[in-house]
Amino acid sequence: MAGLRERQKAKRHRAIIQAASTLFKQNGYEAARIEAIAEAAEVSVGTFYNYFEHKADLLLAIVSMEVEEVLHQGEGVVAAPPGDAYEAICALVATYYDHSLVYLTKEMWRTAMAFSIQSPDTPFSRRYRELDQQLSEQVVALMTRLQQGGLLRAGVDTRAFGELTFLGLNGLFTTYTVTEGMALDALKAGMFRQVRALTTQIGTSEGA
Amino acid sequence: MAGLRERQKAKRHRAIIQAASTLFKQNGYEAARIEAIAEAAEVSVGTFYNYFEHKADLLLAIVSMEVEEVLHQGEGVVAAPPGDAYEAICALVATYYDHSLVYLTKEMWRTAMAFSIQSPDTPFSRRYRELDQQLSEQVVALMTRLQQGGLLRAGVDTRAFGELTFLGLNGLFTTYTVTEGMALDALKAGMFRQVRALTTQIGTSEGA
DNA sequence: CTGCAAAACTGAACCAGTTCAACTTTTTTC
């Protein structure tokens, strides 16, 4: 059975994330002071740092949730992709993009990305890269499956193309988070164009 | 003729960049205190902030220099590319990568990237994106030229492929700066593989 | 139940980037 200590720890952990989540949505990440988060979670500042190494670690908790859900949804697409290479890849891309603002704002994404680049040796950064890695693998998996289904040419290096596609969709996503005025539709349109160019070249004519 | 004020301003600007450059190389970007930079430039902290809005703006000065030189070298490649699509694109990529550590360390790159993502509305960020944009355009220009020379298939959307290639080389470069143990050769090898996969599919057989 | 060790909590102090009101220097005006 879990002791008092364990239970309290879990409760506080949840309370802090809850408080942070609320304050982030309310006033943005930057504007949310640690002091305010601690207060809202009924905890001292010192205790906050007992649970999280950095303010940014709060984001990681949210980003992880986000990406894990996206990976799960993505599995569905890979398992039963549309019967056309262009449609299939776009479906996966759209799954990623559409989910991206459920828990996070653009500002929060920017902060998470920036932190993961700036401090690569933190647990945060390692985990973030790991999640990216998994997304990349999923794109590769889809391409491999399309190839097996005869929708991509036999000679295509699906790993290389999958990774390239991921880097592309990731790069465009960064542009999107960095451009306050850019809507989700513009992001999708941009990526769909890349996918169109790609599948026109490496796809077979089966689904054209 | 330039007044005393103008001359002093230019002199101080140079002195600060000079001091910062030295200290950054010596102990790294993070470790270089504004106070120390100001002191080395024989200027007060307040004056420093009269010349640069943020500490990171010092990086921009260096990054700009860096990228401008790279763009210049890249022009050479685009103007007279090797007679094979794979070789040509790799040559451009290598030009970019080889130059990347002349003025900047990995840590400095990370800081610059992180800042440009984190604070998109600063002059720093805008300029950084502009430089990225120019690099991207250069890749597109090369691809277009290769297509005109019959080294890429006629139907290929060189803009889409060029931009995708840039996003790819950029993404791998980020991985490189974030992985302290990764050597330049590993970075190049990774990108060359992508280019190989790409040119195998969209290249003509002329230079095979 | 008592005492002790380990774990967790606390908030005042720390640190480094940034700001700003007072001061100095340069330029302009007459």
Place this chain on the structure above:
DNA sequence: GAAAAAAGTTGAACTGGTTCAGTTTTGCAG
């Protein structure tokens, strides 16, 4: 060339994330 205006300089104070020495709480052995 004196006086006012404009521009630039200064460092002490501010800000907000992070640390840490001292205190409290919990778990456990006797």
